Amino acid sequence: MKVLLGLPNQLIRLDGMKARPAVSPPLGVLSIAAYLRESDWQGTIEIYDARLGATFRREADYWLFGDSDERIEARIRAAAPDVIGISNLFSSQIDRAYRFAELAKRAAPNATVVIGGPHVSVFPLEAIAHPAIDYAVIGEGEERFTQLLLALQRGDTAPKIQGVIATPADLELLRSNPRAPVGFTDPLDSLPLPAYDLVDMPRYFALARKGLSPRFREWGKRPISMLTSRGCPHKCVFCSIQTTMGYKFRAHSPEYTRRHIRHLVDKYGVDFIHFEDDNLVHDTGRYDEIIDFMSTFQPRIKWDTPNGVRGDAWxxxxxxxxxxxxxxxxxxxxxxGVQRVLDDIVRKRLDLARVDDMMRYCRQVGLRLHAFYIIGFPGETLADIRATVDYALDRYRRYGVVPMLQPLIPIPGTDVYDQIANEGWHEGTIATEYNQVKTADFDPATLQAIYRDYLRKRLLIFALRSLTVPKELLYNLKLILKYPGGAYYALRNALRANG
Structure with a gap:
């Protein structure tokens, strides 16, 4: 049996500093491949990342990045797989995943097509209703996908595996909790290291050096993203992580993490690590051990936490x-920036006074700090929204904490998405895009005006800090030179705010 694990090409919209594709080794696919190799399953594995073609094509009001449909179909046909697994990380890219499935069935009509990822985990019936898709896998894929392949290998096309959906009846195997309908791998150390040897690592590094790095503000020549933990015990209304990784915090041990990092550095020359954990500092003792290990490298391996960390663990x-x-x-x-909103609306157990402490600590030691903010939650008043904007800009001025503020994106599989849908707090259909909410307190037009005013003020603070703080000027010039396209669109959006 031959398995082809595929990643579709990417839909790109030019919007601010994120106006670029982000390409990195596919962590989930590499973990599945590694798990397969150590299982009882017999077969061969090939990974095809359609993004690595790195070409741009204009399609209406957006761009496509990666191989063309013709190229994708040809690659799948040449691979001649028996099973095709499709990975999709974002609801905004689900149409590309479904298109990949169509091309897969056309290129290999007798192959079994399986799809997984966060969107599919929330909408499995939507996925299997697609004529090109045979199975949807909910949650983490290592064990379920392997069990499915073992079943197919013995001729069982209707296995009863929790989280493997072929018909609506398979939903009966799921847990009653819609936010965590399946079980999850525990302990995480039972997983082998990701199968980096199955992909073209130098190609990923080369694209990163051209500005297509896995994360923005990335200064390494051989960068990589990695996860050292999964799951989140917190219950923020906007976050969908529990659907794919569960509520329980599960972490690789410090020993496993050290071995993983050492493997990346010694074998692939990795010089920058993006720790993508949702809860890197949840277990502060474990975190401290990881940082102690990072301190042993000479020269230092640079790292960051682009996915966000808690503000009360510092x-x-x-x-x-x-x-x-x-x-x-x-x-x-x-x-x-409003404690009531955090407590009662976002349901994020976070004391803003502790966050201010973190800001002061980072400023004192000269460590750059960025901050995520969201405006437009149902239940917020205009005064709350403006207070958050003021808080973000004030901390930028006082502490140099770079604000990354955006209107709410309703993500399928979250409490806020269900709330918006059930209460009808939207116009038309709910898209997985910014600024979809309409309540008695605000509507998209009002929120957009506040957001534009924020962009204008943020640009002014950016310019002032660049002119008055020499290290900020050097850093920002370096940033603009590395991401000229993103800088152009960020400036354009800020200037449009004046109009």
Whole structure:
């Protein structure tokens, strides 16, 4: 049996500093492939990442990045797989995944097509209703996909595996909790290291050096993203992580993590690590051990936390050690500058006073800090929204904490998405895009006006800090030179705010 694990090409919209594709080794697919190789399943594995073609094509009001449909179909036909597994990380890209499935069935009509990822985990019936898709896999894929392949290998096309959906009846095997309908791998150390040898690592590194790095503000020549933990015990209304990774915090041990990092550095020359964990500092003792290990490298392996960390786990010593170990910046997930909104609406157990402490610690040790904010939650008032904008800009002025503020994106599989849908707080259909909410307190037009005003003020603070703080000027010039396209669109959006 031959398995082809595929990643579709990418839909790109030119919007601010994110106006670029982000390409990195596919962590989930590599973990599935590694697990397969160590299982009882017999067969061969090929990974095809359609993004690596790195070509751009204009399609109406968006761009497609990666191989053309013709190229994708030809690659699948040449591979002649028996099973095709499709990975899709974002609801905004689900149409590309479904198109990949159509091309897969056309190129290999007798192959079994399986799809997984967060969107499919929330809408499995939508996925299997597609004529090109045979199975949908919910949640983590290592064990379920392997069990499915073992079943297919013995001729069982209707296996009863929790989280493997071929018909509506298979939903009966799921747990009653819609946010965590399946079980999850535990302990995580039972998983082998990802199968990096099955992909063209130098190609990913080359694209990163051209500005197509896995994350924005990335300064390495051989960067990579990695996860050292999964799951989140917190219940923020906008986050869908529990659907794919569960509520329980599960972490690789410090020993496993050290081995993983050492493998990346020794075998692939990795010089920058993006720790993508949702809860890197949830277990502060484990985090401290990882940072101690990062401090052993000479020269330092640079690292950051682009997915956000908690703001209440920091001490001055912890910030100092992060800086000394090679950390280039931290991103703190604040969400709102109003404590009532955090407590009652976002349901994020976070004390803003502790966040201010973190900001002071980072400024004291010279560690760059970014912050996530979201405006437009149902239940917020205009005063709440404006207070969050003021909080974000004030902390930018006072502490240099770079704000990354955006209107709410309703993500399928979240409480806020269900709330918006059930209450009818939207116009037309709910898209997985910014600024979809309409309540008695605000509507998209009002929120857009506030957001534009924020962009204008943020640009002014950016310019002032660049002119008055020499290290900021050097950093920002470096940023603009590395991401000229993104800088252009960010400036354009800010200037449009004046109109």
């Amino acid at each position: 001490t001055l010593d912890r910030a100092r050690r992060a800086k000394a170990s090679g950390c280039q910046f931290l991103t703190v997930a604040i969400e709102s």
